[in-house]
Amino acid sequence: MNVTLRIWRQESPVQPGRMIPYQVEDISPDMSFLEVLDVLNERLTVAGEDPVAFDSDCREGICGMCGLVIDGVAHGPQALVTTCQLHMRSFADGAVIDVEPWRAGPFPIVKDLVVDRGSLDRIIEAGGYISIPTGSAPEAHSILVPKDDADAAFDAATCIGCGACVAACPNGSAALFLGAKITHLGLLPQGQPERRSRVLGMVTRHDEEGFGGCTQIGECTAVCPKGIQLDVISRYHRDMLSALLHSG
Ligand code: SF4
Ligand code: FES
Numbered sequence: 001m002n003v004t005l006r007i008w009r010q011e012s013p014v015q016p017g018r019m020i021p022y023q024v025e026d027i028s029p030d031m032s033f034l035e036v037l038d039v040l041n042e043r044l045t046v047a048g049e050d051p052v053a054f055d056s057d058c059r060e061g062i063c064g065m066c067g068l069v070i071d072g073v074a075h076g077p078q079a080l081v082t083t084c085q086l087h088m089r090s091f092a093d094g095a096v097i098d099v100e101p102w103r104a105g106p107f108p109i110v111k112d113l114v115v116d117r118g119s120l121d122r123i124i125e126a127g128g129y130i131s132i133p134t135g136s137a138p139e140a141h142s143i144l145v146p147k148d149d150a151d152a153a154f155d156a157a158t159c160i161g162c163g164a165c166v167a168a169c170p171n172g173s174a175a176l177f178l179g180a181k182i183t184h185l186g187l188l189p190q191g192q193p194e195r196r197s198r199v200l201g202m203v204t205r206h207d208e209e210g211f212g213g214c215t216q217i218g219e220c221t222a223v224c225p226k227g228i229q230l231d232v233i234s235r236y237h238r239d240m241l242s243a244l245l246h247s248g
Pocket of ligand 2: 055056057058059060061062063064065066082083084085
């Protein structure tokens with residue numbers, strides 16, 4: 001395959017960026033999108049040019065590092081995959097493909113396609129944890145969890161913190177991420193002691209970081225590579241209401 005990648009190049013957070021076209025020839029349809037960027041970077045490096053900065057780590061859909069907006073869609077045209085799981089067979093030979101970073105105020109651009117997603121980490125720090133009492137570990141079956149709750153908690157826990165939901169949301173809201181984190185701990189017995197302080201802390205931090213409010217548009221769930229559903233947002237709204245009613 002031969003493709004043209006029109007890539008957002010931006011030297012630093014304070015300099016203006018622009019789309020630059022690059023031809024990438026003789027690539028396999030079975031290559032991942034990131035491997036094509038690797039090929040391009042090898043050629044740029046050999047030619048003495050600055051390689052394109054982009055993030056990746058696991059390259060198997062686990063770490064959430066590799067977010068890119070491809071042809072206007074977070075993680076590209078294939079549903080339920082991260083950019084590292086997207087293969088070139090999803091594109092036509094000769095395609096012209098736009099590649100941009102996540103666009104959201106709380107994700108400032110560091111360079112080219114790399115953004116700082118530390119704002120999501122700070123939301124987790126504000127409540128996305130449980131307390132672990134010291135002493136010997138309890139017997140595994142001494143805390144019973146209903147199967148439906150365990151399954152729903154596990155589904156919510158598959159959120160990898162990639163930020164695609166924010167990049168896709170017209171409001172720049174991280175509500176789907178928030179909902180996933182609050183749901184996954186709130187459905188389990190171990191998550192109950194901090195349930196109210198968790199939602200208050202995380203939602204406050206979310207707003208302080210500059211993320212927008214949720215108006216239930218649903219663009220977030222359409223691009224979520226882990227299939228997180230909108231019901232997690234309803235759960236966090238219920239937890240928020242309960243926390244506010246009990247906060248005096
Ligand atoms: S909810 Fe989905 S899109 Fe949002 S951060 Fe989690 S995995 Fe990514
Ligand atoms: S590189 Fe880890 S999810 Fe893509």
